[in-house]
Amino acid sequence: MTGLASWAITTFARLLTAVQPEWAGIDPTARRRRIYFANHVSHGDFVLIWSVLPPRARRRTRPVAGADYWRKGGLREFIGTDVFNSLLIERNREGAEDDPIAQMAAALDAGDSLIIFPEGTRNLTDAELLEFRSGIYRLALARPEVDLVPVWIENLNRVLPKGAVIPVPLMCKVIFGAPLRTSYGEGKDAFLSRARDALLALNPKQEG
């Protein structure tokens, strides 16, 4: 059932977007844990990343998502937890049972890769990319031996803009950049801006 559902979802994503991966910095077939960090424009973001990963890597790659959205029950919860095996974290820290960083580190220790959205929320503004929250830095410090791979998702915001219910078919690209890690003694702000620049550099629509 989950296999069928994941096939249906990725096939639908392909029909709609003809999504094409661009491996600009990593070898997709290498079997290793990674933290993919991407720009966040739509609920379909991790579906696209997931669709272009090789099937073997896909089964071991878990999107990190907000529990408030994905634990609402019904189809949404089935897709979020059963099909995509998401790592759900409490975005609202009050009453959070677990430290999200510890949750993510535990998943990495279990051999899984993660997909995270360091902006913390969907970017519904006209800005290319929001400022990063500090979570990615703390995760990088917690597991300094894991590669952080920037992933730019191109065009998906036009497929399903804010407030729209029906997606329209447009070609999308998912661009994987060169991996980065924290360097010794690097401060939070320096790392966050380095990671953000690495992601922005992948955007093909840059001016200038």
Next chain:
Amino acid sequence: MQNVHSDLIAVIAGIGLVLAVASVVGFILQRRLSPDGGNATIENLNDRIRAWWVMAIVMSLALLGGRTGVIILFAICSFAALREFMTLTNASRADHRTLAAVFFIVLPAQYYLIWISWYGLYSIFIPVWVFLLLPIVSALSGETRNFLVRIAEIQWALMICVFCVSHVPALMNLRIPGFEGRMVLMIAWLVIVVQLSDVLQYVWGKLAGRHKIAPKLSPSKTVEGFVGGCLSATLIGMALSFMTPFNPWQAGLMGLVVTILGFLGGLVMSAIKRDRGVKDWGHTIAGHGGFIDRLDSVVFAAPIYFHLTRYFWNVG
């Protein structure tokens, strides 16, 4: 009147033979010039030949499926082409409803009208009805920035990707005395002549190309390729005139018209790509690019081929 099915099978077998020869030539060239996969031209040539096999098989199945097969195939082509075209336009968030209407209402409606053979509506549906009604949807969004550019681009995309492409299956609706039931062959003739012209232009250009025809638009197109490609494809079209209601010299004239239009259509579509800073429309057909890269010449040839045939051969 011969059996349309046996003629169609013969045509398909002929295409298979040509592709088999191409595959063998491609294999020998690869062995000789690019044993380690290092020669980009040869590798691209072989990618193209492999994609041709897939396209020829899909097209053959559609033709064997008759009216239904052809309509479904070209509706899918329209969908893929429109998806590529819209990706490169300025359509913004405010046009979301318009785009949804274009993909999920206008496109199916156009092919439905062809299916029920309502010439009076499918020939004006997009140029008149949609032309007037669709900008209203965009206007109601209240976003005025780039308004004229946005609505013009959407209309252009629809004309190219849906209206023009749909004139290939629309050929099934023509009634030509003594040619009943053979319209799939006329479609096959158009596609074969136009696509062969593209291939032969490429071959003539590679072998004898000297003078660039439009270096700014398309650096690989040459006068020698254009003339050699169009003339040789026209000769093949004359030889295949049994697939059409035309006698050989009529087939020759028609061949010239569609190959020249196909060439010029390719130039127009290249100009759009240059403006938008892309090399190909898409990536879905290995070695060729996108659907529009393969369809551009058919797009420009099909409506003219349809109407010339309709003026002079159609009854009722």
